[in-house]
Amino acid sequence: MLPDFSREVFCILGLPFDRVSLAEAVQRTRHAAAQGQRCFLSTPNLNFAIACLDDPQFRLSVIQSDLSIADGMPLIWVARATGLPVNERVAGSSLFQALRQAVQPTHSKPLRVYFFGGPPGVAQRASEQLNASPSGMCAVGFDSPGFGSIEEMSEESTLERINASGADFLVVALGAKKGQAWIQHNLPRLRVPLVSHLGAVVNFVAGTVSRAPVWAQKTGMEWLWRIKEEPKLWRRYWQDGIGLLDLLLHRVMPLVLAQRRAGPAAIEFDKAIMDVREQEGDCILTLTGAIGLPNIGLLRTRLPAAASSPHSLLVDCSGLVHIDSAALASLMLLYGACHAAGRPWAMLGVSAALRRQFELHCAQYLLDPLA
Template sequence: MQTDIEKQVTYPIHTDFRRRVVCILGLPFDVVTLDQAVEKVATAAEKKSRCFLSTPNLNFAVASMEGGAFRDSVIRSDLSVADGMPLVWIARLLGLPIRERVAGSTLFEILRDGSARKTNAGLLSVYFFGGPDGVAERAAEKLNASSSWLRCAGSYSPGFESVENMSSADVIDRINSSGADFVVVALGAKKGQAWIERNLSRLRAPVISHLGAVVNFVAGTVSRAPVWVRQLGCEWLWRIKEEPALWRRYWNDGLMLLRLAVTRVLPCAVATRMKGRDLDAMARARVSVRMHERRSRIVASGAWGEGNLSALRDACERITATPCNVHVDFARVTQIDSACIGLLLLLYGHQTKIGRDFEMHNVRPSVMRTMRLHCADYLVARPDRVQGFPQEAVVN
């Protein structure tokens, strides 16, 4: 007899290349307001469509500098929002269209309140997974005792187990049998993202996100900063007041922010303002898809940015319609911006989802500098690792 865990969960692997995303510190961020993010999550839950929500803050961005699975988990998300005022400040400095913080805790509060929901659907059910011993149970009790658009379908605190031990058939069966629409994970950022990625295809809940502090806030074991403190960008001070052990993390993140501001963010802002947009090159931009037996290739030319990405989005959709290894040839690309890099991140993320290669090569020095300033130069393959296509001459 099949258990719930042995039954295949039928959420297809899909990447929405029409998402409007920008790159900040090497990560993709959706250009959405708080209300838009709430609506996306609520709609996904109600229509039973997969939404892996990531809420990267400064700590996420700093940890992602190491690369690897944690960074890639954010890139592979279906929705990635700027949960941190430093990221919003960086976006403003770079002239990016992210205007407000979309905090995961606030998103949950609005879903709970129901005031911003545009649909007439009934209650959504949530499952709390993780948190300190007994806190998830307390959060469940308080949520179900309140007048809310959310009800808690179950909770479980696995303790300080490994990701592998927390991914047993019994654990996943327990979550699936609850019938929850939304799994809220609270295991610490790295472990939480790793657990989600390991079990995403096995979980039936359409919406999944690591929202570490939410369980504590709902349970009342930690109080959240008042709105005026959040608006000033000082919620981190309040968190230290509530949880003094966090001071070291914020100190280290602050030092890294200063370093990134000097070496990447400020030089990027200056370069962006000095260069401006090459409107003629954007008008002449072209892209083609060349299908090959072993590898398929996107070949682009001209300047690419926020205003002309439609053709490049079409190329991404076409080349990923059939699973294949993908090469991106930028030999004749003269300029890109954060939105173009964001789209490339989505393509890279899609390829890692399906276990196929992504290689970007023949990148001009000026374009490479832009990618480096956006902390996304890891997308570019080293010349000695590119195989299958001849190197085209790069014009400096």
């Protein structure tokens, strides 16, 4: 199945993020559940983004998601600093709560939820709490698989219980990396349309951990509240803070300065050429000129043909002089599709100046070939 290349996605710190508000995310996830349409929802925060810099498989889980929302104010700050129209934090826990509180249309059924993971007993407690009062959700099952390997947590009987529950929404809580990997490993065998790793949600619903007040969520101070609730998290937030400072100094600030030096008038998007053709057993995507938000529509129309070809994909960048966050994020979707299909991928003719643009966006991994 090809990615939806019509998505409004932008690259922030090397990951693709959808430009969606909380209300739009609620609408898209509810629609997917109602239509039985697969939606792998990822909720990257700063910790995700930093970890993805050195973990290709973790990064790929976000790239291959059907919806990627910015769950962290630092990501929104980076987006604003670099002029991206991703200006609303959409936390996974806020999305879950909004779905829970949504007014049900007449004669419609509540969203059926299955909790998988969390500390011992917490998934059961979350199910009981969710069913304790009428809402837009009801729990139809839970499982606490413990601390085994992904393979041990993926037995046929486990997946059959989830599928047999008739759940519309599978909430996974195994730790970010393990949870994303578990979902990727089992997605082809799962019949639940909406699937997401929402680690803290299980605790919030169960009442074992309290979520931060709205003011803390909106000001980027939720991490202080989380440390109060779960003191063991202090080390993670300390390391994330150091990582963010490094990214600001070596990626974000240089990117902002480069954008100011170039200036919008100096970049000609109307002369860009984007073409897909088959040649001698290869599929060649040619990118010429400046490619980005002003002409992203044209790029999006070219990508399905590039993604559907069975041949090796060569991205010819010999005439490409500028690429922005929107174009990079769309290329990430194509990269993810090639990876999923086991197709070779290579970017050719990348100049030193263009390579620097990829590096400032933390997207230099796109320049590495896929065999």
